[in-house]
Amino acid sequence: MKALVFYGAGDIRYVDVETPEPKPGEVLIRVKAVSICGSDLNGYRGKSPFRVPPLIMGHEFSGEVAKLGEGVTNVKVGDRVIVETNLYCGTCANCKAGFINICENRKIIGTTMKAGSYNGAMAEYVVAPANKIIPLPDNVSFNAGALIEPLANVLHAIKHVGSLEGKDVAVYGAGPIGLLTIMSAKYFGAKRVFAMEILDNRLEMAKKCGADVVINPTKEKASHVIRKMTDDVGVDVVFDAVGFAETVKDSAEMVRNGGTVIWIGLGAATVEIDYKSAVARELGFKGTYMYITEMLEGIEILKSGKMNVEQIITGVYPLSEGPRVFEELVSGKSKDIKVVLHP
Ligand SMILES: [Zn+2]
Ligand SMILES: [Zn+2]
Numbered sequence: 001m002k003a004l005v006f007y008g009a010g011d012i013r014y015v016d017v018e019t020p021e022p023k024p025g026e027v028l029i030r031v032k033a034v035s036i037c038g039s040d041l042n043g044y045r046g047k048s049p050f051r052v053p054p055l056i057m058g059h060e061f062s063g064e065v066a067k068l069g070e071g072v073t074n075v076k077v078g079d080r081v082i083v084e085t086n087l088y089c090g091t092c093a094n095c096k097a098g099f100i101n102i103c104e105n106r107k108i109i110g111t112t113m114k115a116g117s118y119n120g121a122m123a124e125y126v127v128a129p130a131n132k133i134i135p136l137p138d139n140v141s142f143n144a145g146a147l148i149e150p151l152a153n154v155l156h157a158i159k160h161v162g163s164l165e166g167k168d169v170a171v172y173g174a175g176p177i178g179l180l181t182i183m184s185a186k187y188f189g190a191k192r193v194f195a196m197e198i199l200d201n202r203l204e205m206a207k208k209c210g211a212d213v214v215i216n217p218t219k220e221k222a223s224h225v226i227r228k229m230t231d232d233v234g235v236d237v238v239f240d241a242v243g244f245a246e247t248v249k250d251s252a253e254m255v256r257n258g259g260t261v262i263w264i265g266l267g268a269a270t271v272e273i274d275y276k277s278a279v280a281r282e283l284g285f286k287g288t289y290m291y292i293t294e295m296l297e298g299i300e301i302l303k304s305g306k307m308n309v310e311q312i313i314t315g316v317y318p319l320s321e322g323p324r325v326f327e328e329l330v331s332g333k334s335k336d337i338k339v340v341l342h343p
Contacts, residue, residue, distance in 0.1 A: 158262075
């Protein structure tokens, strides 16, 4: 089969590899759509411990069942499917406590974790355990299906704050995760959504996705604008989908006393925090990672037709163009926001 193989920093090639065979309990999937995640771009930059070459990336995808391993009865050839890519162990202390998303023994399809690498969906075919297969409803396209994984990350992040109904919400970063957060916040009834982003085309997209106010922090200090627009109270919740020193600091300044900042972006390794102010203002900070049951919830939302995740897809290219697409996204030559590749 053809696959995009990551060989090292800046080196991804479209090559022939052996088509994987589903073992007992596994399913072979013909990939129909696979999207490029920011974490894949970090891998390509050679900056991620979670992408060790040689590796076929791709953890956001949809496809059709092509072949069943021995003993598989829950799906049949031709079924439209997506896959829960988090292959947690189910037996460790984290899993037993319900934190399957942060299982230390897990593999994730298309990545390298402590437990090892698992080839992903930037290929004609990918293998997945049958019990991780989720049916894709007929009225959800393959492209939208590929975005259910990142949407699940966002739905999980939102669960950490409970209801958004009637709340003022700020979202730092209007990349794919930020944009899905904006759409989800509106879906869950947020009163106003403020979006902060330094790229103007992404601010435009943020508006399309439902942001009520867009702010370019290179032109004005976001926390100043937000404080002015909230009678100096601040917003109830901030989702930081960037995670740099500046956004972490400004998030704490724009959130109301007693409010919550959700950290979802993986920008900086370490940041400084105004600790005393955070204590005295009773601020909540919560990291969020991956998802637990939220892929299923994401499917239900898309099935209802009430959220148009496909609008953030700005580029659909053949998988064979992957090397060019990765290079252009990382070098900044491309203005694409979310890219989907079709094998
Ligand atoms: Zn991802
Ligand atoms: Zn575990």
